[in-house]
Every structure is written in C-alpha cells, then in structure tokens.
Amino acid sequence: MTTKANGQLRRGQLLTTYGPGALFDLPRHAAIIGGLDAWPPTSALEEISEPRLARIIQHITGISHPRLYAPPAADDAPGGKPLGVGVYRFPEWFVVQENDQSSSRVRSRRLVPRRALERDRYNKLPVVATRFIAACSRGHVDDIDWRTFVHRGKTDCRQQLWLDEHGTSGDLSDLKVRCECGAERSMIEARNRAAHPLGWCSGRRPWLGLDSNEECGEPLRLLIRTASNAYFPQVLAVLSIPEPDQGIDAVVAELWNELYIVEEIGDLRLVKRKADVAQKLAAFTDVDIFAAIQRKQSGMSSPEKPPKLVELDAILAAPEGYGDDVPINEDFHVRRLPDRVWRKSKISDGIAAVYQLHRLREVLALIGFTRFEAIMPDINGEYEQEVERAQLAREPKWFPAVENRGEGIFIQLDSVAVARWLERPDVQRRLQELAGGHAQWQVHRHSKRPFPGGPYILLHTLSHLLIQSLALRCGYPMSAIRERIYADVAGQRYGILLYTGSPDASGTLGGLVQQARSLEEHLDYALRTGMFCSNDPICAQHSPSDTFEERWLLGAACHGCALVGESSCEMRNDYLDRALVVPVVGLEDAAFFAVE
Template sequence: MATAERPKARQSQLVTTYGVGSLFPAGDQSFMICGIDEWDEKWSPPVEEPRLARSLGVHTFRAPSTGKRNGDVPVVRFPTYHYCPQCRRLDRHWKFDAKKMQCPDCLRDLTPSRFVACCENGHIEDFPYFNWAHRGSDVPDGPHRMMLESQGASSSLADIVIRCSCGVPAHDLDGSFGRNALSKIKGCDGKRPWLPDAPDEQCEKPLRALQRGSSNVWFGAVRSSISIPPWSSPTAQFVTKHWAVLEHVPESALAAALPAMIEGRPGLSVEGVVDVVRQRKGLETTTQPSDQDLRDEEYRALIDGNEGGPLDTFQCVPVDVDERVQALVAQVSRANRLREVRALQGFSRVTPMITDTTNPRLARLSETHLQWLPATEVLGEGIFVRLSEDAITTWEEQSLARQRHQLLDQSLQRRAVESGAPIMSAPSARFIAIHSLAHALLQELSLDAGYPIGSLRERIYAEESQAGLLIYTASSDAAGSLGGLAALADEQHFADTLSAALSRAGWCSNDPVCSESGPSGTDGLNLAACHACLLLPETSCEHRNIFLDRVSLVGNIESLTGGLVSSL
C-alpha cells in the first residue's frame, strides 16, 4: 500500500486470525492477505520444528514479516465493489477515483461492500449485485449505473435496495443470504483473489452470501506442535541453525568438521551433534506422521518429563499430587518452559473443514507448492494434568456418559443431513469430559495466576489410553510471559484451584436452563455449556468451543451424580 498509514496486525495474527486469504479490516478499508508465493522470503525469518514440518510435507516454516524496512506482507483490495455514502453509487473501486479512493462527484471516501460471496471450496468473489438487480428481467443494452440505497426503516436486508439506471425494477436484498439464493442467478467462478496471478478454478459448489466481517468467511486450518526432546535441546537448536550445511556433510566427515563449529559453545559435544544429525536425517526418510502421531509423542514426553538445562525449550517436571484430588488426578507436572509452533496449512470458507494434509477441500496458500508454510512460535509455561485411567474408564461405563455422548452424535448426524457436510461421529465421552474440565480449570487458573484468559490455551489428550490436558500460555505478546502459571502446579495450590474450578462448574448463573438444555451452540454441538460457565475466548480453545458439557463433568443438576467428578 502506498498510503501514509499502513494497516497493522501482530505477527501471530497473520497466521491465526488474518492468515492468507482472509479479509483484513483497516479503518474504512478492506484488504485480503495475499498468498505466500507473493511474500518476500528475505523478510520472513525461518521457524524450525522438524516434526511438524515433516507432518505437513514441507522443509521449514517462516514467520510473517514484521513490516520493518518495507518488508510488508502483501495485500490486495477486496471486495472490489465500493459505494459512495452520499450519492450511493455502487461500482468497482477503479471506476471511481481509485488513487484517492473517493467518489469524484461527491469527494467522499468510498466504503467497501458489506457483502461477499463464498463457496465451501474456499473461493470468494464480490456479491453479484448486477445479477441480483437484473434477476427475472432481460438485461437491456446501454450503460448500467447501480445504486445501493438504504430505506432507513431498519437494519434488515429488506431495507437495502439495489437500483440500476437501465430501468429494471429495484430489488432489495431480502432472501439473498439463503442457502441456495445465489445459485439461482450465478454459479461459483472459482476465483482466488489472494493469488493475484492464478487462473480461476472449475467449481461446482454453490455460492453463499456472507457479510465480509463474518467469522465463516475464513476458517484457518492451523496445525501446532510442542517442541519435545530431543528437538528442544540446545544441541538440536544448533543443528537446526546450521542444517543447511550439516545435511550435506557425510557422517564420516562430521567428526572432523564439528570441533571448530562448536568451539566456545558450552553444553555441546561432537557425539551429541552427530546423534541429532542422524535423527534429523532419519526423520526425513520416515513415513509422514499424522497430527495424532505428533500428539501421541507429546503426551509421552509430558508424562516422562524433562528437567533440561537453562537453554532447553522443554522443561517439564512432575510434582506431588495432593491426596484431596488423587481419586481423579494421577499426575501433575510443572512445565516451566514450553515452545509451541503454529503453522497455517490452508483454510476453508462457509463451514470449517478437518485440519488434515490430505483434505483436498482446504484452499491452498500458494499457486505452486512451496517448501515452507507461514508459522509463529510461542515460548511460555504451563501445567500438565494426567487423570486417573481407572476413574475415566469407570465413568465411561455409566449411563449418563453414554447418553450425553449420544446426544452430540445425533447433532452431528442432523448437521450432515441439513448442510451436506461429511458424516462424522462425535468424539468420545472421555474427550467431552476432559475438554469440559480443561475449560473449567483454565478459567480458574486465569483468576489465580493473573493472566488474561485469552492468553491461556488448552491442549487435550483424550485418545484411547490417554487422559490428559495441558494448559499453557498462548500469547506471543507480553501477556504470555507474566510468569506464575507453572507455580500453581504445586501440590496445595493445584488442589485448591481444581476444587474451586469444580465448585464453580457445579452451578451456572443460567441454571436450570443451561444444565437442562438440549444440544445448543454451533450446529448444536454443545450441551450444558454457555458464556456464563464453560465457553472461552476463541484464542483459548483449540476446538472452537464445541463438544462441551458441564453435566458430563459434575453430573445432573438435581442430584450432582453421574458426572466425572461427582465422587470427589
């Protein structure tokens, strides 16, 4: 942009909130973040996490530019339709005074269109105002000058009227947001404006009208990984820094080349570096791991713990568990230092898609396949909690656990029938209970540790034979480095915090409505969960605040029996 004030976003937002293909609001203007093949790599520093890179099929990651020295992340203006707030003329922005972004007749700044059209394959284009205004009529020859008028009676779509100078009857926008409203007048053109030079794609999906600021215009597919041994050690960090050289050195020559390279670096040894190089090369020849494979490795590392040295980015030490919570909690670990890498692998629109490298419906971040993806890293602290497998297994066998799981499963089936989404099964009853416990515990930890709740994040481990949760600092700004969260893992502090969290979860200010309600929230994928009890800021929940149920955790509201923690 060649303006005096460039729009600004935090580096982490360019991966999680305003990633490639998303719409970025900048005052009264609107832009779309361009694909990574438009980025200048010299302004994007590398971010290394070999396990995650291997899982995503790339060599490395790069952090978005910080904007220094003109290294801005490129954008394009979108939507292209703008209107004058005074004369109400509606047209492409380049047909006004595109340099000043003003109406040449009224000298008023232009306002971008409130509406866009998207499809489930990730394509996006301008709302088809011309087609909507001329639907049901023959399009006459001659100039067409459209007007976007507001009747002012209300803020409904019925009060927004499109007129054209060609004389066709005016049409309001009432009904334009229906599921199949646009398919009657226009198909998807397969447009990808975030890839300025890319050709349009063939697409059979229907277009959906959405407000440009709506949350379902862009769903980022973000994958993350915690750095664990041996990749968190200073030796691995050294290998990563010099990997461009070390990967080409034969193992037989490493012993001779390394002494000069590691001279003056305490804690490094030739044998240790050779071993990590060998593991790194072996990693690149193994089968591409799935997200669940990475989670399994993290879970084992969190259980095993690692004291590490002062430069190790994974320091996790088990502590004693207070006898008051031993019936539920098998292990508590103080994670004094953690490093998380979050990478954007693609995105979807209209409905969120499964974050999977094999999912062909995720929109691509570049026209051609590149060997890197945008990512950010966060250093912080946290608390790891492993629940008793016996307690979880016993609870899963109870009728309440099966009933609550069945309710969510039925909601997913209904969603598939109504929206055409792929048929999915609800996550296990243990996942629902552990996820709900994580939300209750995170809220209480935020109060005790003094962190803003949006700077804490959960990580759930609830596959078969797993029963753990990690709560850690998730913010890359100052709010994520206050300190004090890991200290709450100590025996008495944690027992007090858990007891307070469960007591708070036992009653919601919206009860009995909250606890007795059926499926609610997004697509009916929550049960007893609302903003007064379990829901968290979107930055804190890795599962978009769905699959939550307070009753699975604390039991029926009348008797407080049948829940995971009812026996405590």
C-alpha cells in the same frame, strides 16, 4: 497491490485473524491480505526450525520439504526500511456516500465500479467498498455481478445501479438493488442458496493476484466482508519435543536444509563442498549418509505418531522434581510434582499426577483457510488430508509460523477411574445423547468428523472450568491461558495441558506453573462453580439433539458456565458438558467427580 504502508498488524495476527486471503479494512481502503508471493522474500525472514511440524505439514499437504518462516517484524531502527506484507484492493464495487437532504425514509446510494472512480471519489463524493461479496465453499471470493443479479440474468443494460435502504436496521430484507431501467431485486434473495441467485464460481483468488484463477464451478454464496465466517484459518500447533540423539540420523536432521536435495549417492559430493557440512559428515561413509537421508525422506511422508501422542509420551516420561534443577533443554523442561506437595484431600482422587512445564516452546503454522465453515483438527491435533482448503500461494513451498515460549500445568486423570466411570449406565446414556447430537450435526454440516468420545468431552469441560479458576490467581487473563486436550483412548492415557506463552524470547514469568501446587483449591472452585449456571435449569436440561436450538455439540454448557474465549479453546467451544464432570440440575448421576 498497494506498496505504501497503510496499517500495522501483530505477527501472530498474520497466522490467525488476518492471514493470506483474509478481508479487512485499512484506514482508506478495503483490502485482502496478499498470499505468500506478496510477502518479503524468505531471505529477509527469520526461519523457524521445527522438524516434527514440517513432517506433519508435508503429510497433510503433500508439499515436499516445507520450510517455516516467521512473518516480517517491524523495523524500529532509524532510517530502516520496513518489511511489509502486500495487500490487494478488494472488492471492486463501491457505494457512493450521497448528500441526501430529503426527508424520504428510503436512502438511495449509487453502486459504482472502481473504473468509474477518480482519485477514489465519484463526482467528488466519497465512496466506501460494498460490504457484500460472493464466495464459494472452496474459499474463492469475487465481486457480485450486480447487473446480472438485479436483472435476474445476463443483460446488456448499462444504466445506473442504486442501493436502496428502507429504514435503518441494515437488514437484508430492507435493502434493494435497483437499476434505472426499472429492474429491482431485494438483497434477501441473495440468501436463497437453492436458487443460486449469484451464479457460479469462476475460481477467482484475488489474494494471489488479479489474474489468479483456478477451475471451480461451485455455487456462489452471499458473504458479508466483515462477518465472522469470512475467514477460518487452519493452524497446526505442536510443542517442541527434544528428539533423542540417533547418531547419523541426528546429524542428517541437523543438516537437512542442505541434504534434502540429495536424490542419489553421487549428489553428496556437491553438498560436501561446504566446509561445515563436510566436517559434520566426516565420521560417516557416503553409503550410511545416503541411507539416513532415505530414512528421513520416507519418514516425512508418514509420521509415526499423531503430534499429541508424541507430546504425551514426553510429558509422562518426565522425572519427579520441583523444577529447580538447571534445564537440560530450554524448549522443554518438565517435572512431575510430588503428590505430597499438592494432594491433601479426597477431591483429587480422580487425578493421577500433576506435571509442571517450567519451559515449553510452541510452534504454530498456518497451512490454509476456509470460508463459511471452520474445519477443526481431530482430537489428536491432525487435519484430514482430503479437507478442501484454500492455498496460501500459487505454488506454496513454505508456510508462515510463529513460536511462543512459556509455561504450563499438565493434569493427568486416573485411567482406572475413567474406565470405571465409562462403565456406569448413567454415563453411557448421557454419552448416547451427546452422540445423537453429533450425528444431527454431521447431517446438517455434511461432515465426517467422528464423535470424540466421553473421555475427551470430560477433559475438555474440566479444562474450561479450571481455566476460569486459574485466571483469578495466576496473573494471566483467561484469554491468555490455552488448552491442549490429550485423550489417548487406545493407550488409556488422559490429560489436560493448560499453558500460556509469549513470542518474546524470555517467555513468561512463572505465575501459571506455580499454581500446580494449589491444584486442589482450583479443582474445588472449578467443580463447585460448574455445578450451577445462571441459565439453569434451561442450560442443564438442554438436549443435544434438539433441532430447534441447533446446539448439537453441547450438553449442559453455555456462555454462562463452561464456554471460554476462542483463543483459549482448541475446539471452538464444541464438545462440552458439565453433566459429565459434576452433578447438575436433573442430571446428578453421570458425573466423574463427586462433590460433597
């Protein structure tokens, strides 16, 4: 692990692109971000309080009483000692940058291990880390056993290895690994998963230290270090919802960092030695306190509601107003905008209400990661418990988290209008096509993720179209506007939250929340631009179950119309179809909105 400062990352990047286990390049080294054991001690980090998120994490991971800490911040004070995140050098094999003066069309470079280097050079020649490594579906990574690969099995040969590049494309078919003994093998063969050319995984976890291995045995697959499928973080996000004052339960929740160690009633004497704890518990008996502790412990193992449904309850319960009153809670201040302010024509007949979130606080926590395939949460914002995720630490007890403060607009669809829309035969036929594409995707990806249903796809596509319109006038770029889709089919409640946030304590400036007053203008623009795509009629007539295109989770949607940056989308641009929102070429009768 390196101990010198070699680069800088934003705090938010340590939860997303460059979390523990992520591969990246420093100015002089290739490295892997260290696990939480290589981070500063929690005493030096800022703790983030979000009890509801902690309960969800415990329910998903099974880790008792998890705590949340923000990544270390840069210390700008003169002479201050910076807090850094440890990284490990990885991989251990390098390609020598030869001084090739020949006119040959084949470029040959030596493959050498780290132990052959002297001061990060080989025979005074510079080296770069090889871009090819081996990984398994459980997130483990390792160096390719180059000698075994080129000799097609175990060997005692220790002659020099070479990487030969034919042409300049860099394609795997143009690359060969060659040994001076005469053995050679094309890199394209490393992609043949059926033959297991790279062998079997030993469970190596270099982000947790050089000696961190666990039992595995999965087949190894070729992974390019800088490829987009090398790291998929699993991030949980919740909005901070004020919990009602429940007497002793509220006090126990406030003191939970002190009380979670209480296993029997006699342990209360120990925690009451702290004066502030004793003072806050003075009004209650030990029996009542212990009962409240047990209630909280049992509640942590089984959250009552999915996170999105709790947020939906809180938003829809907001009173009518303009938001000009003093916020009762700085983390959550919502008002339902009076209809007379924003409703002016029939284009909004399918909209039931518009809410302005003048204050919101979002907390995100990284709980693990995968490689090769992204595992997304379900439509209620929850990950499955049986999902195989790579660990962030050898024995994780806390998780990295960040908090953002900002503003947003919540748009509630009319549940009666949605129910009538779902009953239409043309809509049902279109949803069958989308469900067929989802079934194809399940087979090819070996996934059990359920089909999200028509209301979710309708809301999701409308959200993307509105983001494009809002970005033109609200003062924030499209990449800064994020979505949360609420499709409560059981409760027949449907809505879209479009919001933006900043880690700065003061939050954002109000440019987005005020656009709620002009909702009909944005809706009109979104619907009219959504009717046509520069790739029509190909886009509009795309079949989700088409096995040649492999776009099984998309209907009439592509980069020319409905797709947005992945920083904005909660589903990585899956489950989109313009035909469910507006009439499109060849599919005019499945739309929720009628555009005149």
